Amino acid sequence: MDMLLSNPTFVLIQVLNSISLGMNLFIIAAGLSLIFGVLRVINFAHGAFYMFGAYIMFTVAQEAELGFVTGVVAAAAGLAAIAVVVERGLFRWLYDKEHLMQLLLTFAIVLLMGDLAKIIWGTDQLSVSYPDALRGATDLGVTFYPTYRLMLAVIGPLIFLGLWLLIERTRWGRLTRAATQDMEMLSALGINVPMIYIVIFVIGSALAGVGGALAAPINSPTPGMDATIIVECFVIVIIGGLGSLWGSFVGALIYGFVFNFGSVIVPNWQDVFAFLLLMAVLLVRPWGLYGKPEREGH
Amino acid sequence: MTPTMRITAAAAALFAGGIGAAQAEIKIGVLYPTSGTGAVYGVPAMQGHDMAVDEVNAAGGVNGEMLVTFARDTKLKPAAAAAAAKELITKDNVDVLVGGLSSAVGLAISEVARQEGVVYIATIPKTIQMTTTKLHKHVFRTSSHTDFEGDAMAQIVAQLGKTKLCDIQLDYAYGHDLAAGIEKGLKRHAPDVEKVIDLRSKLGATDYNAQITQILGTGCDVVTSGLWGSHFVNFAQQAQPFGLFDQVVYISGGEIASHEIAGRMGKDYPDNVWSNTYELWYDHTVPAHEKFQADLAARAGTKETAMWPVLAYIGVKFIAAAAEKAGSTDADQLAAALEGMSIDTPVGPRTIDPETHQADTGQFWGPMVRKEGVDYRVMDPVTYIPAKID
Known part of the structure; x- marks a missing residue:
């Protein structure tokens, strides 16, 4: 606590800690939010997708030694493939069913993938090395900071920009936004709505995979890692507004700052502040900072 | 079966x-x-x-x-x-x-x-x-038990002549009991050591940056801890680029010297770690x-x-x-x-x-060092610290 007041470099480091944590979480939360925004499905299995991303990274980069970038690409591709199977095989039958059914289905996928991960990768705590280029620390003039964390702090905004351009600036993005408004009208106009659904689900799931792959060197792949991340993601998207890209981005940053500074100011209560904030948002603005209130009869 | x-x-x-x-x-x-x-x-x-x-x-x-x-x-x-x-x-x-x-x-x-x-x-x-x-x-x-473990850790702190100590533990029964065991041990073996900061992480925590940077800010020369299993793996991976293990000796309970951890972490296992284990497959002292x-x-x-x-x-x-x-x-x-x-x-x-x-179950304690010809750390020298408190 006194270090915050007396040492500006320490404050800077905490700011960087907050941003890098937030940006890693943003990549994952954005996928969850994107899928909900279009498909209106709250995918509990998103955490399991993240876990698979981390494990795929382990297999590709650590065991097969095919390199870090290959690991990220493999995680994205692997989760994209899983997403196609899950969407075509399961989700599409439930779009017109009530939310509870969808929730239960995604929960079943969580259990299934958890056991599958144990069968494939065992139960050890695995470890993934940093890529050589990002090992160590970078000199920022006033202090050194881990290069890998800086990379996370840069990649997050790049992914944000990419998603924003895709959704706001392309014809395909306009169709996607239209699909969230009136799917039947879009169908009537001859647009292939199921195709939009698959692509969105694939992109969202691949983001979970990329997030897991990028987290692997700082977050050892281990059974149960899916449960932790899904809670963090929910906090973020509820604060930011479920379905909103800006909401995920700002929500993730808020979470990063609250978690880090909370840990420094009241070390024994590091989680409390994020959840207090969550409660405040739910009471005052239940649709989140950037969300829109649900319309009746939607 | x-x-x-x-x-x-x-x-x-x-x-x-x-x-x-x-x-x-x-x-x-x-x-x-x-x-x-x-x-x-x-x-x-x-x-x-x-x-x-x-x-x-x-x-x-x-x-x-x-x-x-x-x-x-x-x-x-x-x-x-x-x-x-x-x-x-x-x-x-x-x-x-x-x-x-x-x-x-x-x-x-x-x-x-x-x-x-x-x-x-x-x-x-x-x-x-x-x-x-x-x-x-x-x-x-x-x-x-945690009093034996904490006492052994305090003995190592004294042996290495460290003076400024940071403690980081998991926030549940084992972490709390171990912190108490270390405190008691320090009074016996190293009464002059200054405890600078107590840090707690929740069981299952994955991000330790706030704690790592606080330890660095305090200028401690020794860290005591009971982060076990994947907690330690995450902490170590996150602390290495900050250079934490160049600044402090990290004395840990929680059996992170066991080969399950050392073997899995391989060359990523950090320097300056002293820890414990009940058994080492390569040590035939008995x-x-x-x-x-x-x-x-x-x-x-x-x-x-x-x-x-x-x-x-x-x-x-x-x-x-x-x-x-x-x-x-x-x-x-x-x-x-x-x-x-x-x-x-x-x-x-x-x-x-x-x-x-x-x-009277003591444990094997020692520094985890590099060894020619193998790509994981081994404990060397291996010292049996008996289970007695006096």
Whole structure:
């Protein structure tokens, strides 16, 4: 606590800690939010997708030694493939069913993938090395900071920009936004709505995979890692507004700052502040900072 | 063997022996987590348990009676463990309970043992409460505890001549008890050491940047910790680029010197780490260890073996010795036999204190160093710090 007041470099480091944590979480939360925004499905299995991303990274980069970038690409591709199977095989039958059914289905996928991960990768705590280029620390003039964390702090905004351009600036993005408004009208106009659904689900799931792959060197792949991340993601998207890209981005940053500074100011209560904030948002603005209130009869 | 196979084997033995053979066996109820997150420890522990049972039976059993195992999965949950322990006693009529992993699970099994009047030997749980405030006449512990562990850590702090100490622990029973054990040890061995900061992380935490940077900010020259398993892996991976391990000596409980961790982390295992383990597959300080490790390696199918089997193995050996001495499986007689009992184990002799029911289980401690020709860290030198506090 006194270090915050007396040492500006320490404050800077905490700011960087907050941003890098937030940006890693943003990549994952954005996928969850994107899928909900279009498909209106709250995918509990998103955490399991993240876990698979981390494990795929382990297999590709650590065991097969095919390199870090290959690991990220493999995680994205692997989760994209899983997403196609899950969407075509399961989700599409439930779009017109009530939310509870969808929730239960995604929960079943969580259990299934958890056991599958144990069968494939065992139960050890695995470890993934940093890529050589990002090992160590970078000199920022006033202090050194881990290069890998800086990379996370840069990649997050790049992914944000990419998603924003895709959704706001392309014809395909306009169709996607239209699909969230009136799917039947879009169908009537001859647009292939199921195709939009698959692509969105694939992109969202691949983001979970990329997030897991990028987290692997700082977050050892281990059974149960899916449960932790899904809670963090929910906090973020509820604060930011479920379905909103800006909401995920700002929500993730808020979470990063609250978690880090909370840990420094009241070390024994590091989680409390994020959840207090969550409660405040739910009471005052239940649709989140950037969300829109649900319309009746939607 | 799966539980069903074990029971089938037991049933077959019964039929072969005809009526009356039912008496000629000692039923052991064993409780480890063999599914879920805890399986990483529970599955190897079961290997050690089965190996000890097979050894005893191959040598003719105990007073002519065979050991028979009834295994249940605790799922690392106190409630599930308590239910399983009850079932073992009431349904399977076991004579004795053994096992337990995690302090909370151990205390839950111990409570059932107290209510049902059955002997329970805790082989892994470390909370000091089990043999102090929650002690009863039927509970015994063959693992170490947090006061021994904390005392050993304080001895190392003193030996290395460190002066400014930061402590980081997990925010639950084990972490709190270990922090208290270290405090007590520091008063005895290194009273001049300045404790600069106490940091707590929740069980299962994945991000340690705030704690790491706080430690760096304090200028500590030694960090004491009980972050175990994946907690340590994450902490170490995140702390390395900050250069934490160049600034401090990191003295850790939680058995992160065991080969399960060192082998998995390989070249990513940090410098300047001192830690503990109950057993090291490559250390044959105790001559009997060589055969133990070879047998275990054959059973596990790997040259390098895990640390957990020896703990479960020792639990079974105590049961066999106590049943032999008591000449009975009556709980009170078993308990009386266990009080003050000594046996030889692959990691040295063990004696159970008749008052506290705690075995004098010390641990191997040492720095984790690089070694020519292997890509993982090894403990060198290996020092056995005995379980005594004075």
